Amino acid sequence: MKPITYFLAINIFASFALWNSPEPVFAQSSAYFRGLRHEMVTRYIEGEGIKNPRVLSSMKQVPRHEFVSSNMKNLAYQDLALPIGYKQTISPPYVVAYMTETIDPQPEDKVLEIGTGSGYQAAVLSGLVKDVYTIEIVEGLGKKAAVRLKKLKYDNVHTRIGDGYLGWPEEAPFDKIIVTCSPEKVPQPLIDQLKEGGMLLIPLGERYQQVFHLFQKEQGQLKHKRLIPTLFVPMTGRSEEKREVKPNPLRPEIINGGFEIDANKDRKVDNWHYQRRVDWVNVDAPEGTSYLKFENDTPGRLSQILQGMAIDGSKVHALDISLQVSYLNTTQGAETFQKPGMIIHFYDRIRRNIGQAYIGPWIGSRQWHQQRKTISIPPQTREAVVQLGLNGGVGVLNVDNLKIEKIE
Numbered sequence: 001m002k003p004i005t006y007f008l009a010i011n012i013f014a015s016f017a018l019w020n021s022p023e024p025v026f027a028q029s030s031a032y033f034r035g036l037r038h039e040m041v042t043r044y045i046e047g048e049g050i051k052n053p054r055v056l057s058s059m060k061q062v063p064r065h066e067f068v069s070s071n072m073k074n075l076a077y078q079d080l081a082l083p084i085g086y087k088q089t090i091s092p093p094y095v096v097a098y099m100t101e102t103i104d105p106q107p108e109d110k111v112l113e114i115g116t117g118s119g120y121q122a123a124v125l126s127g128l129v130k131d132v133y134t135i136e137i138v139e140g141l142g143k144k145a146a147v148r149l150k151k152l153k154y155d156n157v158h159t160r161i162g163d164g165y166l167g168w169p170e171e172a173p174f175d176k177i178i179v180t181c182s183p184e185k186v187p188q189p190l191i192d193q194l195k196e197g198g199m200l201l202i203p204l205g206e207r208y209q210q211v212f213h214l215f216q217k218e219q220g221q222l223k224h225k226r227l228i229p230t231l232f233v234p235m236t237g238r239s240e241e242k243r244e245v246k247p248n249p250l251r252p253e254i255i256n257g258g259f260e261i262d263a264n265k266d267r268k269v270d271n272w273h274y275q276r277r278v279d280w281v282n283v284d285a286p287e288g289t290s291y292l293k294f295e296n297d298t299p300g301r302l303s304q305i306l307q308g309m310a311i312d313g314s315k316v317h318a319l320d321i322s323l324q325v326s327y328l329n330t331t332q333g334a335e336t337f338q339k340p341g342m343i344i345h346f347y348d349r350i351r352r353n354i355g356q357a358y359i360g361p362w363i364g365s366r367q368w369h370q371q372r373k374t375i376s377i378p379p380q381t382r383e384a385v386v387q388l389g390l391n392g393g394v395g396v397l398n399v400d401n402l403k404i405e406k407i408e
Helices: 014-020 030-048 053-061 070-075 093-102 120-126 139-151 188-192
Strands: 082-085 088-090 110-114 131-136 157-161 174-179 194-206 209-218 221-230 234-236 273-276 278-281 291-296 304-310 318-331 341-347 353-359 364-376 383-389 394-406
Touching: 030 053, 030 093, 053 093, 053 120, 070 082, 082 139, 093 120, 093 209, 093 221, 110 120, 120 131, 120 139, 120 157, 131 139, 139 157, 188 194, 221 273, 318 341, 353 364, 383 394
Parallel strands: 110 131, 110 174, 131 157, 174 194
Antiparallel strands: 082 088, 194 209, 209 221, 273 304, 278 291, 291 394, 304 383, 318 364, 318 394, 341 353, 341 383
């Protein structure tokens, strides 16, 4: 079977953190990293709504800096996806905590993880359950993770290199299954290997439009609950080639740019992920019935939404962008780059960041009005991610009717 590689998660704020972070320091004490871990949990995990005390405790204990490369240790306790080699990333701490809390880990659980990556998610689960069985399809990554987990004495984590969608039949059934890569549908072997009453958490959907789904097995069938949008992007391989719905890189577009859709009625707008400090408002919208309201009073704290898209910069040379905005008492955050606005991040075929385009900043106070701009696309671009919000700034920002159109 042709190898498949995956991005475990994407947090575009990493671009700014990399530009503005201090020089790496390699001789920090364990007490130093412990302090950073506790701050990480307080700010990015508990502060963003994770409540399970066992999960919070595990996140405070697992040394995330041991799961990233030496030149990334200074960023290990930021809420960022960081590269770990083989075109892979380590998931942001919030994503790991959210997925862990969602499956409600119990001390006697046997858990199957699909997509070992760095081994960080397995390490977090290790102290919460009886056994973790984790599978990685990328051989080099799987071997490194196995060595790291053994060195750090996570003895109840069992590793395997292979196709995770086939599961681990000789160790089945599993109480919980957690999937950190995104197929279009739930692989049947995982359904078969889930214990009666067990839970399976998996991001499903189109390449740039995934949603976390939680399944519980009842009488052999999966009872389904739709959760929050996310972005776990497959990069290459047969699973990607077999997708029934594929993005069109010649027709980049924003989905639900009018912010009208909330299919699961959770008050979070659909099709947008990594939503932070944003409210879905259903009165007095300048277009349609709804708009988004971003609000933040702490400089540097995130208030944003993200959405990815495919775009072939060799054929799509420019985009026309328009949206309605209003704002009240907005200012920049703790750093000069933390300003309300819209940022489009461009990536090449191996997901290197190759530039940004900006609309804004929206500073001060102003009533509803249209913003419009034509932006050029770097020719090497194959993907883009839209970041919209206060972006670390403070104040109130309202946004509606966002449109992105290719200029012929």
